[in-house]
Amino acid sequence: MFVDGSCEIGKGRIKSKIIELGNGSEVEYYPRFVECEDAWKYFEYLNNQIPWNRPTIHVFGRSCLQPRDSCYVACEGVSKLKYSGYQPHAYPWHQFPPLVHLLRAVEDALPGSHFNSLLLNRYNSGNDYVSWHSDDEPLYGPTPLIASLSFGCERHFFLKKKPNKSVSKAHSSASKRLKTASNADQDQHSFLLKHGSLLVMKGYTQRDWIHSVPKRTKLDAIRINLTFRLVL
Numbered sequence: 001m002f003v004d005g006s007c008e009i010g011k012g013r014i015k016s017k018i019i020e021l022g023n024g025s026e027v028e029y030y031p032r033f034v035e036c037e038d039a040w041k042y043f044e045y046l047n048n049q050i051p052w053n054r055p056t057i058h059v060f061g062r063s064c065l066q067p068r069d070s071c072y073v074a075c076e077g078v079s080k081l082k083y084s085g086y087q088p089h090a091y092p093w094h095q096f097p098p099l100v101h102l103l104r105a106v107e108d109a110l111p112g113s114h115f116n117s118l119l120l121n122r123y124n125s126g127n128d129y130v131s132w133h134s135d136d137e138p139l140y141g142p143t144p145l146i147a148s149l150s151f152g153c154e155r156h157f158f159l160k161k162k163p164n165k166s167v168s169k170a171h172s173s174a175s176k177r178l179k180t181a182s183n184a185d186q187d188q189h190s191f192l193l194k195h196g197s198l199l200v201m202k203g204y205t206q207r208d209w210i211h212s213v214p215k216r217t218k219l220d221a222i223r224i225n226l227t228f229r230l231v232l
């Protein structure tokens, strides 16, 4: 494994579940995209060979340490990524052959897809998290396809519909009262992201929905997540 930067990726990736979110938003989940044993080899490689960094970010006018480690890989010439006042250094793909192999596997599984950048996150324990956000930076365009691979400790991934900003305040509180339990159910979704799984966010998911990986203080194991993206 990794002598030539490769590792067989299981056929389990064919099996997936599609969650239709409405209004052109959709999520597809492949629980066994990378077979368990191979997934642990990727985990070991990523945990030890990626130059992880925990930057200071700026949110709501305050500076704080990002509550997880991260790293960024991108093709040369791709527009620079900036989030929460932080501009990560872009490492070249060729420095990490297993990442190129995973990129090919994800592109093969998603016909017509093409990615030129990758954001890596490492959650060292249940204290690390990513708060509610959407990956709606203009450099990804209005309907980005984002493919998210998970390795290691299983963590919950939540999706929540953005409040409808066009609705007036009075109307909004009235409509909240009218909202039935089943309506509310459709406005949030939860996934337990398994070791070796792939979750794909499609269409208007970034425009209309927010997502998070909340703290789980009782967990004391590492999770690594890779999100493949196309910078336009």
Ligand SMILES: O=C(O)CCC(=O)C(=O)O
Binding pocket: 119, 121, 130, 135, 148, 157, 193, 211, 213, 225, 227
């Ligand atoms: O770790 C995850 O599953 C999600 C990460 C994420 O949302 C992001 O990097 O934008």
Ligand SMILES: [Fe+2]
Binding pocket: 133, 134, 135, 211
């Ligand atoms: Fe995200």
